[in-house]
Amino acid sequence: MLHPFKAVSLSFKKAPLEIRELIALDEAACRRFLHTLHHELALTDLLVLSTCNRTEVYYSAARDQSPAIIEALGQLKNLPEVAEYFPYFDILDQHTDAVRHLFEVAMGLDAQVVGDMQISNQVKQAYQWSADADAAGPFLHRLLHTIFFTNKRVQQETSFRDGAASTSYAALELVEELTADLANPRVLVVGLGEIGADVCRHFGDSKLFQDVTICNRTRSKADELAQECGLKVIDFESLVPGLKEADIIISSIARDEPFFTRDMVERLDVLSYKFFIDLSVPRSIATDVEQVPGVLVYNIDAIHSKASAALERRLAAVPQVRAIIEESMIGLQDWTKEMMVSPTIQKLKNALEQIRLEEMDRFQKKMSPEEAKRMDDITRSLMQKILKQPVLQLKAACKRGEADQLIDVLTDLFDLERQPDVA
Numbered sequence: 001m002l003h004p005f006k007a008v009s010l011s012f013k014k015a016p017l018e019i020r021e022l023i024a025l026d027e028a029a030c031r032r033f034l035h036t037l038h039h040e041l042a043l044t045d046l047l048v049l050s051t052c053n054r055t056e057v058y059y060s061a062a063r064d065q066s067p068a069i070i071e072a073l074g075q076l077k078n079l080p081e082v083a084e085y086f087p088y089f090d091i092l093d094q095h096t097d098a099v100r101h102l103f104e105v106a107m108g109l110d111a112q113v114v115g116d117m118q119i120s121n122q123v124k125q126a127y128q129w130s131a132d133a134d135a136a137g138p139f140l141h142r143l144l145h146t147i148f149f150t151n152k153r154v155q156q157e158t159s160f161r162d163g164a165a166s167t168s169y170a171a172l173e174l175v176e177e178l179t180a181d182l183a184n185p186r187v188l189v190v191g192l193g194e195i196g197a198d199v200c201r202h203f204g205d206s207k208l209f210q211d212v213t214i215c216n217r218t219r220s221k222a223d224e225l226a227q228e229c230g231l232k233v234i235d236f237e238s239l240v241p242g243l244k245e246a247d248i249i250i251s252s253i254a255r256d257e258p259f260f261t262r263d264m265v266e267r268l269d270v271l272s273y274k275f276f277i278d279l280s281v282p283r284s285i286a287t288d289v290e291q292v293p294g295v296l297v298y299n300i301d302a303i304h305s306k307a308s309a310a311l312e313r314r315l316a317a318v319p320q321v322r323a324i325i326e327e328s329m330i331g332l333q334d335w336t337k338e339m340m341v342s343p344t345i346q347k348l349k350n351a352l353e354q355i356r357l358e359e360m361d362r363f364q365k366k367m368s369p370e371e372a373k374r375m376d377d378i379t380r381s382l383m384q385k386i387l388k389q390p391v392l393q394l395k396a397a398c399k400r401g402e403a404d405q406l407i408d409v410l411t412d413l414f415d416l417e418r419q420p421d422v423a
Contacts (some may be wrong), residue, residue, distance in 0.1 A: 003139045003336050005045060007098040008066045008089055011054035012112055014355075015088040017301050021282035022077065023085070025255065029076060031129055033057075036072050041065060043175040045140035049105070049126045049350070050412050052195070052281035052300050053112055060139060064093040099143065099332065103325045106147045106313065107154055108161075109360070118194065120151055144271050148228035150328040160317040168198035170303045170327060171277060175248050176208060187212045188246035189231075190239065192221055195279045196252025204229025205284055213246070213359075215239050245269050252279045258286040267401065270294040271412050277303070315382040341394050344407050346417045348390060352383050 010023055025033060030048045037043045037059065044062035057069050070089060074082025092098040101110070106123045108115040127144045130136040136144075155161050179185035187209055189200055203212045213232040216222035226233045235243045243249060253259045262275065268274070270292060278285040278299045290297040356379045364372040390410060397406045411417060 002046065003060060003095055003339070004062055004137060005058070005060050005095045005098045005143075006064065007056060007058045007092040007101055007317060008056060008069050009056040009092065009101065010085075010089050011056070011110070012124060012301065014090065016219070016279070017299055019085060019088055019282070020053070020055070022079065023050075023055045023073065024052070024281050025055060027078075027129070030126070031133065033073065033076055033419045034129060034133045034135050036076070037069065038133060041068055041072065043069075045137045045143075046135035046137065047123075047126050047140060047144075048131050049100075049123060051122050052279070054105070054110075056105070058140075060137065062332055064091065066091045066093070089272070095336075096329075096333075099329060102143070103147060103150065103329065107151060107321055107325065109321060111167075112301075113167050114311060114318070116167055117161060119196070123147070128164075138339070139336065143332060146332050147327050150324060153324050153328075154321050158317040158320045159313045160321050162313050167279075167300070167303060168195050169202055171195070171199050171250065171279060172202040172206065174277065174303055175250070175275075179247060182247060185209065185247045186245055187250065188215060188242050189213070189250045189252065190215045191251055191280070191284070192216045192225060193251035193252040193254050193280065195226055196250065198230050199250060199252070199279070200225055200231060213242060240268070246274070248275045248277065250277045250279060251284045253278060253284040255284065256282060258282075258284055260285040260289055262286055262288045262292060265289050265292045265295055283318075306382055307403065338395055341397075341407060343393055344410060344416065345394060348410060348414060349387060351414045351416060352387060356380070356383050381397060 009019065009215075010020065012020065013025075025048070030050055033048050034046055037046055037048070038056065038324060043059040043061055043065060045058070047058040049058075055073075056057075056161050057073075059065065059069070066089065067086075070082060070086060074085075078403070079085070092101055094416060102123075104110045106120055108117065108119055110120055123144075127140075129141065175185075175187065189196055189203075189212065192200070192214070195262045200212070200214060203209050211232075213291045214222045214226050215234050215238075219233070219235060219332055222233045225231070249260075251260060265276075272294060274295050274298065276295060276297045279296065281300060283299060285297055285299070287297075289295060358381060360372075360376065364375065367375060394406055
């Protein structure tokens with residue numbers, strides 16, 4: 001039997017944006033949720049991952065705990081009727097399915113923009129939160145380090161990460177399409193969330209845009225990024241004049257309620273077309289803003305499959321990436337199986353050591369220190385030789401999936417039930 005690793009997933013594949021933004025968790029909420037799941041539901045090997053495209057919980061438990069996890073998520077998000085959202089969740093209660101899903105998520109295979117590199121960093125961050133909460137057990141540690149190693153192989157051995165096919169780059173390509181007829185489009189980026197900051201870096205690298213301005217509530221953060229990317233900055237207090245001048249407004253503001261409302265945008269007196277691009281989850285631009293004449297709004301669901309050439313290379317590399325994942329999963333599975341029999345091996349060692357020590361106690365009183373030392377060395381060596389074959393046979397049986405029967409035989413032969421459980 002493999003480790004009882006499971007997952008609960010809500011993603012863009014089944015849940016529309018309005019559902020995902022209801023469920024989305026910021027860092028503080030992720031940390032609180034980890035604490036609840038670990039201490040109140042007694043779940044281990046916990047990983048809570050929440051991005052603009054997904055909110056997922058990975059965990060180890062003997063039984064499927066997805067209803068309790070979703071209920072706890074509803075309580076955290078103050079959603080009294082959370083049961084109505086159950087159909088949007090995928091339940092992965094088989095070890096192999098959950099492990100493969102996390103591999104594919106971390107590699108970017110399951111992203112809206114295939115190969116998106118941001119998700120890899122988000123998985124690392126989620127893992128750090130789990131480690132901080134002491135909620136990552138031995139299996140999760142092994143799994144995540146295997147994933148990180150696999151990610152390096154994918155970068156080094158395939159073209160899956162070539163180019164800049166990410167959500168932020170897709171946003172840049174959307175801006176290029178929308179402003180194709182403008183001689184010198186004026187772009188304003190408001191808020192410097194993770195994707196917003198990456199968009200600014202893409203604008204800095206682009207030769208197509210010469211008039212890009214950053215506006216952030218914390219001016220120092222905007223100044224630092226503007227210097228890095230060669231962009232302009234305006235104070236947050238000057239946002240309204242900046243909005244009036246801009247042809248494209250890209251919002252990456254992190255807050256629970258929309259920042260850009262219909263009333264605010266109506267006061268801009270839009271005389272020609274103005275495009276708003278919302279990179280935030282929850283959305284920072286109210287849905288009725290598009291009812292303002294001359295205003296068009298694009299949300300995160302509209303920004304994918306834009307990085308055409310890089311995306312094609314990445315799609316061509318997908319079979320190679322999947323093959324690397326399968327190799328990694330086989331190695332992880334072998335380790336997992338051995339981990340499942342390691343308590344039996346340790347109990348067997350303890351049982352033989354107990355017999356050895358009892359026999360040593362019978363005779364060493366009649367021996368000189370030198371003789372006792374020699375006898376200790378001989379019996380230790382003998383015990384190691386006796387242990388070698390059962391251990392090798394157990395590990396081989398693990399790989400064949402036949403360890404249970406051999407464990408039962410060893411347990412009966414050496415009365416291992418009497419040995420204390422190994423932590």
